[in-house]
Amino acid sequence: MSASVQATTAAAGSATDADLLAQTVIAVRTAGSALRERFGEVVRHQTRDELTRALAANDDTALSILRPRLTELRPDAGWVEDELDGGALPSGEWWVVDPAEGNVNHLHALPEWAVTATLVRDNQPALTAVHLPLTGETYTALAGGGAHRDGMPLHVSQTTDLGLGIVATSQARPDEDETVVRRVGSSITAMLSDALVVRTAVPATLHLVNVAAGRIDAFWQFVGARADLLPGALLVTEAGGRISDAEGRPWTPQSGSFLAAAPGVHGQAASTLSR
Known part of the structure; x- marks a missing residue:
């Protein structure tokens, strides 16, 4: 051709x-x-x-x-x-x-x-x-x-210091098993130490909209469904952000975690969530 x-x-x-x-x-x-x-x-x-x-x-x-x-x-x-x-x-x-x-x-x-x-x-x-x-x-x-x-x-934020960043997480679904609940809790504790502000609320899509618009710097979630992650994943990627699992590995719908962040803080956020 x-x-x-x-x-x-x-x-x-x-x-x-x-x-x-x-x-x-x-x-x-x-x-x-x-x-x-x-x-x-x-x-x-x-x-x-x-x-x-x-x-x-x-x-x-x-x-x-x-x-x-x-x-x-x-x-x-x-x-x-x-x-x-x-x-x-x-x-x-x-x-x-x-x-x-x-x-x-x-x-x-x-x-x-x-x-x-x-x-x-x-x-x-x-x-x-x-x-x-x-x-x-x-x-x-x-x-x-x-x-x-x-x-x-839309463009993601230019923040390069997680300590100056606003980050967010969400509860994927009610009635999660204890392992996931404990992981969510420890991740919030870690982010409270490393980020400026941590927001926690549902639904995930609205946090991801804010990442794509540059209003917040990172969003993470454990487990999760297609419907609450795929729309935001495309929005964030097309706005210049990075998508991975919480440890920084490539994300797929089968992954057990999700991270969307501005490029300048993505590595820092993955490091915090990997502790």
Whole structure:
């Protein structure tokens, strides 16, 4: 294939994905509007079953919009049913969607929640859209095409001293086993010694948005699911950040830990987390 034909083919592929991303943005914004209408009062629950039903009601509201629209965009793509699933996907294209990322915050009338949709190709995120309905912001990333907030380019921070950095972590899921819980606790203790400020909250995606935007310098998490890490992984990478596991080794969806950081503090953060 000649160089000119290769360039034309690459440009066509990029345009196709750019168009697909634009339609994905419309889908997550529409789903976000539906969830915003349900937001405001604390949803009371006395049992785990009541909580589960309330979470499912939000998910169903958003999925009723997202699934048909995204399926129409990519009819042959698979669909990840459980946003808590982890590990590698089969080959091909898959929609990895979190219809209400930070759903528990939504139920408690807290503002930290979002709608995310990521198209994964052969276990690599190709494009992602993260919409924050309460602020109206939409974060997007296209593999090889950069990361943006409402069309404005994103760049990770220029911090080179972890001791001057703001870092964050998140609880991957409720009911973690004791080994993971203890590892989370020791990592927070280590970061409290080495970083300026440590933030702890859910969901992971909103911390990763902040890393991509240069507002915080690093984020780490143990275990984790595809839906809460893949969108942010692409955003951070395309904004110039580094992704690895907590020890600095290459990250994959099968990894037992995750670290996203500005290049100037990535090594320091991995060293702290490896203690």
